[in-house]
Amino acid sequence: MGGWQAIDRKTVPANGMGPGISDASKEKIRSFFPRYPSKRAVMLPALHIAQDELGYVSLTAMRQIAELLELPPAAVMDVVTFYTAFWTHPKGEKQLMLCRSLTCELLGADKLRERIEQKLGIKDHQTTKDGKFSFMIEECLAACDHGPCLMVNEKMHKCVTPEKLDQILNDPHSDRLDQPRSDLYDAPVHNRQHHHH
């Protein structure tokens, strides 16, 4: 597996400031205020909601969140860039997250990485041209009993073999959960076509 490489998750998108979040999302973010003694603590919920609405956290969204939480925009950017979950430019409809930590690697994760790279023509933290997939390689996903494992959006796929991987990539419902969801961290509306199953 490669060493350090520049990743495209944090670069500023070509569309400048990008779209903003809706009033409904702002209202939802405000609904978190009573849970914490400071407004700033709503940062992670707010970023999750913004990313759910827009598919990424745009510069406009960062400014809006800064305003809601009464912080300078740099404080929001500071947090966005620290955590691996947030994207600052559009990602694909489905985010593939492959574990590379010890158990999964011993059980063949690197072969899956090669296959994903070859099938989709993208490397770590890149997005396919058609906007369908983004690929992330992450550390242990706490599913080592089912390694090697691959998450597609919220769905954890266990004991993934190369054949299973092909099925997952072809299955339009590969991110469908077979259990009820909580919409607590969801945006009330979505700008993009993506939706939860």
Added chain:
Amino acid sequence: MAYEKVLLKNAGKPNSRSIDVYRSGGGYEGLERALKMSPAELIELVKQANLRGRGGAGFPAGMKWSFLPPNREVTYLCINADESEPPTFSNRVLIDEDPHQIIEGTIIAGYATKTTVAYIYMRGEYCEQFHTLQKAVDEAYAAGYLGKNIRGSGWSMEMYLHRGAGAYVCGEETGLIESLEGKRGWPRIKPPFPAVEGAFRKPTVVNNVETVACLPHILTRGLDWWKSVGPAHSLGPKLFCISGAVNKPGCYEAPCTITVRELIYSPEFGGGMRNGKKCKAVFPGGLSMGVLRGDTFPKRPAGEAIDHRKDYDELDCIMDFEDIKKYDLLGLGTAAAVVVSEDDDIRDVLVNNCRFYAHESCGQCTQCREGTAWMYKVAKRIQAGAGRIYDLDLIEEMTLNMGMMPGMSICGLPDGAAWPIRTLVQKFRKEFEAHIRAQKPQAAQEFIKRVNPAAYDLPILQGRANAATGGTFSFDHYVGTQK
């Protein structure tokens, strides 16, 4: 004697996540009992049980709670469900199988510590688990176990789930607190400890999911039962994870009397090695605790004392908070074992370890940030077939110069990096040396010529470490390549 499962007793039952199934098996009775006691009595009970934290450090929970200042109006309780230590998944199994056990335990811990708000900090990648636990929290609110005047006790506590966004260091208790406050997860300098000044600058307790999951059982089954499980310094039921080259990877419950060998080979646990291979190495407590030699090594002769410097099979190590230290391990950690088979290359294992810590270091402390990245580079070089015997000494020296133990860092991450990396290099030195000796004599120089020589910090490397180890390295190697 067959061991009766406690923490996993509902696992696999149909609908085990629902409050009805939980209550039908005696769930929330521990809480009812706790509410009849005073918080001080409850702390005393947990102190007597010597319930040691399950999150990694093994600190006694009752003692931690008693550090809270006596006159306080607000207390926060943070339940640590960040679970990012490879290869640990026991908290996940608890959430998947029995979420109400965690909620009940959290409420009991909250009552003992007079908590006003409890936050369950879950790693961002726990998606299915978030939905499961949120549903259980909603059920607990509806049943009157959370909110105002809980079960008529006059005590009120709110519980909120807080989702992280992908960072190992947010599992460190003050990193968790910073993250909860809406900042990057940079651990804080201690003191002040969270009990005095934690979340939102108020007294705060951070406990692991499994730690609080033990509480209902201490209350319902009593202190005598608790003390009958496991050795005196490691009381109570414990979850053990096993993954890697075994037949039955999974999360298993047992007292802290099982050995690593049983965990791997017993049909009740790991079910033996895959494809009948031998075991080369095991990280028994999560990566950060260090590595044990497997049964590819000869058995220690009967009567000879344990000596971690000798190349013997170490699988008889007992998985408790103390015995494990005899093998030069940092502690029990998360009690999650990953098994490396005889077919795996130890150089790959080293690179995987080094990469993890280099990736997860938050970057505040120089020794941790630079040290983990440096070790990763050296490990990559060894893996690429351009290592030198001297690199093994170099890695060893680096591990001794980072972390909280020599007082060089804010949090324990670099100690957790130093242990597996140092023990790997020390315990598997012969294998590393064999690989290096099999290289072409000029391999290292050629490799350095190919890449940027400045990447290797040559002057420091040549100086202190060389003197410290008696010198398997000669500066001559570099003269031609630095131009």
